Every structure is written in C-alpha cells, then in structure tokens.
Amino acid sequence: MTALPSSDARVVVLGGGLVGTLAAAALAPSVREVLILEHDSALPDTPSPRARLPQAAHAHMLWAGGADAMEELLPGVTGDWLAVGAHRIPIPNGMVSFSAAGWFRRSWADTHYLIGASRNLIDWAVRERVLRLPNVRVQTGTKVCGLEGDAAHVLGVAVRDTQGERRLIAADLVVDATGRNSKSTQWLRDIGGPQIRETVVDAGVRYASRKYWAPQGTETGWPVIHIPADPGQGEPGIVATIISIENGQWHVSLSGTRGAEPCADEDLYEEFARRARHPLVAEFLARAEPAGEVSVFSRTANRRRHFEQARLPDGFIAVGDAATSLNPVYGHGMSAAALGAVALREQARRTPVLAPGFASKAQHAIARPAAAAWMLAVGQDRFYPGAIGRRPTPADRLVARYVHRLNHAAIGNALVVRKLTDVMAMRRPAHVLAHPGVLLAAALGPSTPQLDGPALTPKEREVLARPPLRTLGAAPANPAK
Ligand SMILES: Cc1cc2nc3c(=O)[nH]c(=O)nc-3n(C[C@H](O)[C@H](O)[C@H](O)COP(=O)(O)OP(=O)(O)OC[C@H]3O[C@@H](n4cnc5c(N)ncnc54)[C@H](O)[C@@H]3O)c2cc1C
Numbered sequence: 001m002t003a004l005p006s007s008d009a010r011v012v013v014l015g016g017g018l019v020g021t022l023a024a025a026a027l028a029p030s031v032r033e034v035l036i037l038e039h040d041s042a043l044p045d046t047p048s049p050r051a052r053l054p055q056a057a058h059a060h061m062l063w064a065g066g067a068d069a070m071e072e073l074l075p076g077v078t079g080d081w082l083a084v085g086a087h088r089i090p091i092p093n094g095m096v097s098f099s100a101a102g103w104f105r106r107s108w109a110d111t112h113y114l115i116g117a118s119r120n121l122i123d124w125a126v127r128e129r130v131l132r133l134p135n136v137r138v139q140t141g142t143k144v145c146g147l148e149g150d151a152a153h154v155l156g157v158a159v160r161d162t163q164g165e166r167r168l169i170a171a172d173l174v175v176d177a178t179g180r181n182s183k184s185t186q187w188l189r190d191i192g193g194p195q196i197r198e199t200v201v202d203a204g205v206r207y208a209s210r211k212y213w214a215p216q217g218t219e220t221g222w223p224v225i226h227i228p229a230d231p232g233q234g235e236p237g238i239v240a241t242i243i244s245i246e247n248g249q250w251h252v253s254l255s256g257t258r259g260a261e262p263c264a265d266e267d268l269y270e271e272f273a274r275r276a277r278h279p280l281v282a283e284f285l286a287r288a289e290p291a292g293e294v295s296v297f298s299r300t301a302n303r304r305r306h307f308e309q310a311r312l313p314d315g316f317i318a319v320g321d322a323a324t325s326l327n328p329v330y331g332h333g334m335s336a337a338a339l340g341a342v343a344l345r346e347q348a349r350r351t352p353v354l355a356p357g358f359a360s361k362a363q364h365a366i367a368r369p370a371a372a373a374w375m376l377a378v379g380q381d382r383f384y385p386g387a388i389g390r391r392p393t394p395a396d397r398l399v400a401r402y403v404h405r406l407n408h409a410a411i412g413n414a415l416v417v418r419k420l421t422d423v424m425a426m427r428r429p430a431h432v433l434a435h436p437g438v439l440l441a442a443a444l445g446p447s448t449p450q451l452d453g454p455a456l457t458p459k460e461r462e463v464l465a466r467p468p469l470r471t472l473g474a475a476p477a478n479p480a481k
Contacts (some may be wrong), residue, residue: 065426066335076086085246330433412446
C-alpha cells in the first residue's frame with residue numbers, strides 16, 4: 001500500500017523501550033516528527049542492560065511472527081541481531097518440548113523460527129535503527145507525569161526532567177508505551193477522560209532466571225529446551241526453559257505459578273529445575289557453568305486495559321504492555337506488540353494521523369494481535385490453583401480439552417504440528433485450529449506412537465553423557481569465568 005503524503009503531525013511517544021521505538025518506526029513515515037520521552041537517564045548504544053528494563057534479566061523468546069513484524073518495520077534488523085551473535089532457531093525441530101501429551105518429535109519440515117538473543121540485544125538493534133530515522137528523536141532523563149487536554153482531545157504531556165523541573169510538551173498524538181506499570185488510565189481520568197475497563201487473570205507466576213556458559217560444543221546449533229507446565233493437572237505449574245543467546249551463553253528461565261514459586265537462592269536453582277514435569281533442563285544445567293546470579297521477577301499477571309472499548313479522546317493511544325501485558329511464559333509480549341505496531345503503521349497509511357477518529361481506529365487495530373495472545377495465555381492460566389480472575393467456564397474447559405487433544409495429535413501428525421506452530425509463532429490467528437482438516441486430525445489422534453523420551457540428537461546426548469559439574473544441593477561453581 002502506498003503511504004499518504006506525510007501529515008504535519010507531531011507525535012510524542014512515552015517510553016523508549018522496545019514498543020516505544022517500534023511505534024516510532026511505525027508512525028515516522030506518516031508524520032512530521034516523532035519525539036520519544038524516556039525516563040532512563042540514557043539509552044545504551046551497545047546491547048547492554050539498562051535501569052528500567054528489569055525483565056531483560058529473563059529469557060525472551062522472539063517468535064517468527066514478531067520477528068517478521070519487526071523486520072517489516074525496520075528492514076535489516078534481523079541481520080543486525082544475527083551479526084552480533086543472535087541465533088535463528090528453526091521451529092519445530094529446533095525445540096525439544098515435553099507437552100502435556102508427551103514429547104514432540106523433531107522430524108517435521110521447519111516452517112517457523114525464533115530468535116535466540118538477550119532482550120538487551122533485541123532492543124539495542126531496534127533502537128539503533130529507529131534513532132537513525134531522520135524525523136525521530138529521543139529525550140532521555142524525562143519522566144512523564146500526566147496528560148494535557150480534556151475528555152475530547154489530548155494535547156500533550158506533563159514531564160519532569162532530572163532536576164525535577166515540570167514542563168509541558170505539546171503533541172498532536174500521544175502514544176503510551178510505558179509498559180506494564182503504565183499510569184495512563186489514571187492520567188486519562190485526571191483530564192476528565194473515560195474510565196478504562198481492566199481485566200486481570202493472574203496465576204501468580206514468579207520467574208527466576210540465570211545465564212550459564214553453554215557447555216563446550218553447544219554454543220551454536222543448540223535447540224530450545226522447553227518443559228512447559230500442564231494446567232490440566234490442577235496443581236501449580238512449573239516451566240523450565242533454556243535458550244541459546246549471544247556470547248556463547250544459555251539463558252535459563254524457571255517459573256512457577258502460585259504455590260510453586262522459585263526463589264532467588266542460587267543453591268536451590270537447579271533443584272527447582274528438577275521439579276518441572278521432566279528433569280531434562282536440570283540435567284543440562286548440571287553440565288554447564290553459571291555465568292551470573294539468579295534474578296527473580298513477580299509482576300507477571302495478564303492485564304488487559306480495554307482502551308479500544310472506551311470513548312478515548314482524540315490524540316491518545318496505548319501500545320504494548322501499557323495496553324495488554326501477558327504472563328511471559330508463553331513468550332508473546334514482544335511479538336503481539338510488534339504486530340500491533342505494524343497495524344498502527346497500516347492505520348496511519350490509511351487515515352491521516354491528524355484526522356478525527358484516527359486514535360480510536362488505531363487502538364482497535366492494535367488490540368487485535370494483543371487479543372489473540374491474550375486468549376492463548378488466559379486460556380491456560382485460569383486453570384492454575386489460586387488464579388485471580390474469572391473462574392473457567394464450561395466453554396473454557398471445552399477449549400482446554402481440545403488444545404490437549406491437539407497436543408496429543410501433534411505427537412504424530414504433520415498438519416497439526418504445522419497449525420499449532422503457526423499459532424504459537426504468532427503467524428496465524430488461533431481460529432486456524434478450528435479448520436475442518438485440523439478437527440479431523442485431532443479426532444483421529446497421532447499416526448505414530450508416543451516417544452518414550454526426548455528426541456535428542458547424538459550431539460545433545462553426548463552433553464548429557466558428560467559427568468555433572470555439580471550434584472544437587474552443592475553450592476554452584478564460581479560464576480566468574
Ligand atoms: C520475566 C519476563 C519474561 C518475558 N519473556 C518474554 C518472552 O519470552 N517473549 C516475549 O515476547 N515477551 C516476553 N516478555 C514480555 C516483554 O518483556 C514485554 O512485552 C515488553 O517488554 C513490552 O515492551 P514495552 O516497551 O511495552 O514495555 P517496557 O519494555 O517495560 O518499556 C517501557 C519503557 O517505558 C519507560 N517508562 C516507564 N514509565 C515512564 C514514564 N513515566 N516516563 C517516561 N518513560 C517511562 C521505561 O523506562 C521503559 O523504557 C517477558 C516479560 C517478563 C516480565
């Protein structure tokens with residue numbers, strides 16, 4: 001689609017995180033100027049940690065749908081990731097996964113991929129490209145503390161700089177990308193705007209993550225090792241995942257729902273990994289050296305702020321976690337937001353940003369991919385003991401049984417594997433799972449028997465044959481290396 005001549009609009013994006021920069025990339029071709037306001041005092045020009053990105057200490061899967069969307073917004077960004085050590089991991093065969101129905105085979109056509117990289121690296125490459133756009137600027141050390149305007153129009157924001165000075169910044173469009181702690185529902189009320197309805201489903205997930213040095217010979221070509229929880233068991237769920245990232249490291253995230261939360265104690269870390277439904281992750285970790293400390297994170301509730309249902313003032317939209325934050329174990333936050341950014345770009349191509357009603361249309365478009373990821377997450381999280389939010393309905397139970405049946409069929413059915421990974425990779429909406437061919441395959445079940453253990457290659461098995469570096473309960477080896 002050809003872009004309309006760019007409008008004279010000035011956009012102010014609140015938050016210079018991943019989604020703020022993607023929103024800037026989405027809008028830059030259609031407007032005069034984009035100014036990103038970021039609370040952090042600086043944004044690093046290398047793939048290094050920053051103060052207000054605590055989740056970067058945790059493993060981040062970037063699924064193909066999200067990576068494709070970022071590539072569409074910023075052609076070349078995938079090459080930037082790979083050039084500095086990120087891995088392009090083929091899916092489904094580059095994943096060793098133990099679903100509730102059994103071990104997945106790894107002998108299918110690779111139809112998707114995911115990017116194995118630290119969150120710092122993913123954000124850095126995106127940021128570098130966005131900040132090179134001629135009409136995008138970032139102002140760091142700037143804390144946004146409210147909206148300016150009224151119930152009909154947002155006209156700008158109030159900010160405080162590092163000296164505590166308060167001032168106003170005018171904007172034709174304000175884009176809230178301040179993440180899961182966004183205050184914009186309150187800010188909208190402060191200017192007489194609408195009450196935003198919120199839905200929360202909180203399985204009480206706590207994350208504990210640590211980097212390890214990949215054992216010799218596993219630095220490249222290593223699969224994701226993923227032991228998901230089974231929400232159908234009526235017990236707290238534990239998830240254990242290893243992802244290869246840059247610098248010859250594995251990023252490991254363990255998590256547990258309410259009643260099975262991991263702690264930050266390094267001595268207990270690998271013991272906790274052993275409590276997952278299969279000890280495979282723990283077995284690999286016992287053969288790897290830790291490369292850092294354990295970080296924990298607990299603000300993981302699924303929280304949807306339904307901006308798209310409200311009568312929003314013109315000149316305001318919310319994107320990314322500020323609108324929909326998801327339980328991270330499904331790995332969809334970045335991808336849903338990137339797809340939302342593509343939808344925002346398309347809307348800005350169709351409707352001038354200054355036109356009345358642009359914000360409302362854009363908010364609807366952004367909500368679609370987020371809603372798809374939301375359904376996948378809450379469809380499982382509602383079943384964990386003590387989950388906060390609406391209880392599962394008979395319809396929820398029926399869908400959960402169908403998903404289990406699909407996982408069962410995926411043990412030995414190429415079509416079902418393909419469709420499940422289409423949805424998991426966020427390249428297709430979930431309704432492809434209701435296609436008649438998929439329904440039939442689910443009814444027939446797998447055409448091959450269950451595997452009695454993980455489908456490992458000789459190289460992967462050889463690592464397990466090495467003597468463990470630690471026995472359980474022993475203090476971890478010196479992380480300095
Ligand atoms: C433990 C964990 C693991 C995760 N794993 C995955 C995964 O595997 N795959 C995946 O796709 N997603 C994952 N996610 C989700 C992903 O991290 C989020 O979806 C993503 O960070 C959202 O980006 P954002 O830009 O909306 O928010 P953020 O990344 O939180 O950025 C918000 C930005 O706004 C700035 N800001 C905040 N308030 C203000 C203010 N008042 N003024 C100015 N600036 C402000 C902050 O400094 C920050 O830079 C995970 C999340 C967590 C917590």
